[in-house]
Amino acid sequence: MVKFDLNMLHPLHVLLEERSVTRAASRLHLSQPATSATLGRLRRHYDDELLVRAGRTMQLTPFARDLLPAVVHVMSQLKPVVDRKQSFDPLNSERRFVIASTDYLTAILAGPLLETFAQEAPGASLEFAPQPSRDGTLGAFASLDLIVGPVGFGIPGNSSELFTDDFVLIASPDNEVLARAHASLDDLEALPHAVAYLNSPDQDGVHDLLRRAGIGNTVRARLFGLATMPLLVAGTQMVAFVPRMLAAKASRTLELMTFELPDAMSIPMAERVYWHPRDEDDPAIEWLRGALQRTVPMLSRQPRGAAPRKLARTHVRDS
Secondary structure (H helix, E strand, O other): OOOOOHHHHHHHHHHHHHOOHHHHHHHHOOOHHHHHHHHHHHHHHHOOOOEEEEOOEEEEOHHHHHHHHHHHHHHHHHHHHHHHOOOOOHHHOOOEEEEEEOHHHHHHHHHHHHHHHHHHOOOOEEEEEOOOOOOOOOHHHHOOOEEEEEOOOOOOOEEEEEEEEEEEEEEOOOOOOOOOOOOEHHHHHHOEEEEEEOOOOOOOHHHHHHHHOOOOOEEEEEEEOOOOHHHHHOOOOOEEEEEHHHHHHHOOOOOOEEEEOOHHHOOEEEEEEEEOHHHOOOHHHHHHHHHHHHHHHHOOOOOOOOOOEEOEOOOOOOO
16 A cells, blocks of 8 residues: 655645646746655655656656555645645745636736735746547646636536626738728628637537528638637638637727627626636635636626627528
């Protein structure tokens, strides 16, 4: 039976997970020599190399590969007990928080949330990670503090509402069709579209809605994620549907026209923050959730320049 040295369990977990002394040192807030010395003590304790060099990278030994799941399990059991004994002082914390989010959420949240950090936790740092694979388990929280994402994507854990966004149409100001005074939804049939997807290329709620309304569209470009859509559309004749807050953010640096959908075609997108149930009473994670909530009012919904125009319907079609 493997005997864990509880004082060394956290460094062991980080080293096995990172497979790099340099990256582990950053996470542990230690120097590289100190982290190397820690690895040496762990090797002696387990009588195994744990990490071995393979070219320019480090790989786990067979023993370490078998050990890692047990380490993760023990850490998950100990974490709520240890954390509840610790208070969290944001003003004096140097903790690195890790939040997984979509590219769109990172684009609109990162800057304002870092402003909240600067005011409330100036010594803490923040890392935005990609959304983990959706396997329905809580395993991703072994390396994440929070996940921020849309409702309906099967993200596990406890959760609370963060905000609700909706979609608008964006186009370049020199778009020859939409620059006219009375642009309509029917004009979209004459324009090339850039389409984003979040889950699979076959799932596209916005354009499904257009098809149900009897409005055809020609897809010129399809890409994963939403954040780069404004860059793709700017300076072209393409149009794209993006969340309102992303359009407002992009308008600070790009020349874009923004168009409202008719009320009957509004597509709300609810965003929530998710955490592991074990962290329900964790003071640091509780502060981080609160920091996100306090940041939401800083997010802009209004584009710079002209207010969004309303896309009318020139005639009614049977859906």
